[in-house]
Amino acid sequence: MIPLDLRPRFRRREITCSLRTSELHLAGLRARRLYLVAESLFEESRHDPMLTDDQLAAIVQDFYSYVLDLENKLRLRLGRNPEVVRARRAKHFRGVAQQARADLGANEFGTVAFISEAMLRKHKLAGQLVETGRNQLSQALMRDGIDLGEPPGPNNTARTPTALPGCVDLAGWQQERSEFDASRELSPEPSLLLRRGLYHPTE
Structure with missing residues (x-):
């Protein structure tokens, strides 16, 4: 038994x-x-406890559902992206995905250790895993993050070109939008800004 x-x-x-x-x-x-x-x-x-496949899948899915939800809310809030901003963000996310791939190849699990620990606490597993088990979760988070961070292509069927852990940068996005609008000769009409989510009637 x-x-x-x-x-x-x-x-x-x-x-x-x-x-x-x-x-x-x-x-x-x-x-x-x-x-x-x-x-x-x-x-x-x-x-030397390890997470079961079901536990591992549940934790990774939970975290990236949160990341995708946060990214989606950000998109809905800010509205249409100027092409220059879209290109900058795409370049940024590709760089983050490349760095994550390098970290994974070097077994640098510490780069996502704070995320792993936070998710273990959320799932009431804090303190129950030794280093091998924590690295198991970090590795899974990094691998799934690479898929999410790279845009879809012939060799990548990622679900959406979104952000890796900690890459949803609201301040950075807003700054890029501000720089783009400031570079224009005429400021956008308030109605246009309202549709983009950057203008409030009380401002």
Whole structure:
């Protein structure tokens, strides 16, 4: 029988294995050996816990759903993007994705450690993982972030060209919009700014 605290991780109640013999004495020896191996496995699992596939998928999906929601709200708030601003943001996100790819290749899991810890706290898993388990989550966050940060192309079916962790930069976006508008000879009409989400009637 698998101990109660480990059943969610193994996703079963017991471990079974054919002893491949009908000889009682040999079956007894093999059963004893299987017991010892299973106990060793349980002990190792407790000392070096890892997230299950379901846990890992849930945490990563939760975080990037938040990132995408924040990015979408930002887009809706600011409205239409001038081409020069869109190009700058696309270049920025490509650079961030490239850096994340480099960090992943170098096993620089610390670059997203604060995100990993925050998500573990949110899912009530703080303090339950050793370094290997925390790195497992950081690696998953980095890999999914690269997909989200790079625009779709022949070799990339990313869902949307959005931001990596911490890249939704409202202040930077607003500054770029301000610089673009300031470079124009005539300021946009208030009605246009209102449609873009940058003007309020009380201002």
